[in-house]
Amino acid sequence: MKLLVIKIETSHEVEDALSIFSQDNLNSLGTETRKRSDFEKVGQLHDSTVVEMNDIEDLPKDTQFMAYFDEEADKDNLIKKFNEKLQELKGYGLNIGEGKITTSYVADQDWNTAWQKYYHVIDFSRHLAIVPEWEDYQPKFEDQKLIRLDPGLAFGTGNHKTTQLAMMGLERAMLKPVDVVDVGTGSGILAIAAAELGAKHVLATDISDESMSAAKENAALNNLTNIELQKTSLLKDVKGKFDIIVANILAEILLDLIPQMNEHLNENGQVIFSGIDYLQLPKIEKALDENGFKIDLSMRQGRWVGLAITRKDLDN
Secondary structure (H helix, E strand, O other), X not given: OEEEEEEEEEOHHHHHHHXXXXXXXXXXXXXXXXXXXXXXXXXXXXXXXXXXXXXXXXXXXXXXXEEEEEOOOOHHHHHHHHHHHHHHHHHOOOOOOOOEEEEEEEEHHHHHHHHHHHOOXXXXXXXXXXXXXXXXXXXXXXXXXXXXXXXXXXXXXOOOHHHHHXXXXXXXXXXXXXXXXXXXXXXXXXXXXXXXXXXXXXEEEEOOHHHHHHHHHHHHHOOOOOEEEEEOOOOOOOOOOEEEEEEEOOHHHHHHHHHHHHXXXXXEEEEEEEXXXXXXXXXXXXXXXXXXXXXXXXXXXXXXXXXXXXXXXXXX
């Protein structure tokens, strides 16, 4: 099997936005990024590493973003969609770099393992560390929980600022064992984090078959049996209510989720949002207000915003 590769010469400012757009809007099988700054940092290490920048093949001017699709995917349509997204991001004031898009095909098995050397332990917090299954890691605290991941071709390795903001919100919200739904689960990382932090039951939803497979495998990798998977769009066809709704997806998709939340949120429940570019925040604030919700806490890292949300009728 081969994979279609869409490669974009762009800027680091839009790396996260393109990754989330590829997964949530275009159902990509995975993404990869090569940044010039990464090569420069290696050359600055005080060890025996020598990096000859002139010898590096296809060295990015700033950032090369690659999205992977099934070889039968409509190449021309994907190029059109990416061009439209780049122009949208440019309209937000973001630097999109050269914006040149090229395509190629690679063997699935070649890409599926080559990227592993770039993925390492993320010692995220006092309570959580994200550990690829092929690495050995000894926690500094005996009770630190390890999230073992083999993200494969599904979005969600823990490296993205948006994922980390969502995990910060989860840690703050998990004050007792509760029921959680992770909307747009990707690799399952947030569902696993919730389970490791003590959730009674976690439902993970996604529209992608690849995400469902990856989340199932990663839950098993962590020996978790309280994570349930449901393939669906957002909370469509989901039964029951939850104490915490967490969603790390783009703002335009969160706008579709907001009207669904009241029906699925328990009394005194909390919502955690991430994946919001700060320029899109006013739209989210307006939609939350119109649907009876308020923002209790706003977190920001770079351009990305995470929110802790409750109903407006709760006592202060």
